[in-house]
């Protein structure tokens with residue numbers, strides 16, 4: 001296994017404010033890496049630089065060894081970087097199954113028409129059910145997305161992201177806005193994706209227990225700078241991290 005994503009001295013300024021400040025990291029294939037840091041530390045801005053929503057003022061992003069710093073978001077998705085947002089992104093008037101099937105179709109570029117191959121559609125439908133099963137939503141396949149609870153919508157969004165079959169998943173606070181009962185279910189979904197060991201996950205998450213449970217490595221941002229990057233045990237012991245973020249636990 002090698003490095004799937006690397007940033008070198010990645011920096012973005014907004015006027016006088018340096019939101020991401022010379023951040024150099026590496027993400028290994030099939031690892032789960034989390035980004036933590038206080039509000040305003042630069043986590044979402046860093047994601048925007050990786051997914052192409054923002055262009056850096058300085059530095060580079062490499063994906064599978066290729067310099068993608070100047071590629072637009074759609075091209076990055078095609079190369080294998082998929083991103084979820086804090087706001088759920090599903091079609092409310094379609095069922096869960098239809099939402100995921102659309103994502104599978106967009107990946108396979110097969111569209112329904114009367115001349116098309118029925119066998120191919122069957123494969124697409126089976127694949128859509130597989131993703132729904134993986135995110136524990138197969139029992140809601142025929143439910144309209146508009147009727148789902150918030151946590152279920154997040155799971156549906158993750159299923160749609162998985163259906164795009166990107167190698168790297170950028171998950172931006174998948175538990176944001178969830179009730180206490182919903183959080184363990186998302187944790188279980190991410191754990192299941194992790195167990196398959198065929199995706200790399202970069203996760204922004206405020207729930208520190210969840211981060212410690214899931215992550216192979218954790219990077220800590222503080223005022224746009226990389227304060228620490230290492231295994232959960234090292235991060236927890238790091239004195240700078242404790243005083244800057246964890247409140248000296």
Ligand SMILES: Nc1ncnc2c1ncn2[C@@H]1O[C@H](COP(=O)(O)OP(=O)(O)OP(=O)(O)O)[C@@H](O)[C@H]1O
Pocket residue numbers: 014017019037038039040041042043044045046
């Ligand atoms: N487009 C922008 N223009 C100006 N300032 C911005 C812009 N985007 C982000 N910032 C600033 O950059 C800093 C980092 O913001 P960012 O949203 O990345 O932090 P964050 O770590 O994701 O915070 P949170 O945990 O609250 O989501 C903040 O001070 C924010 O106000």
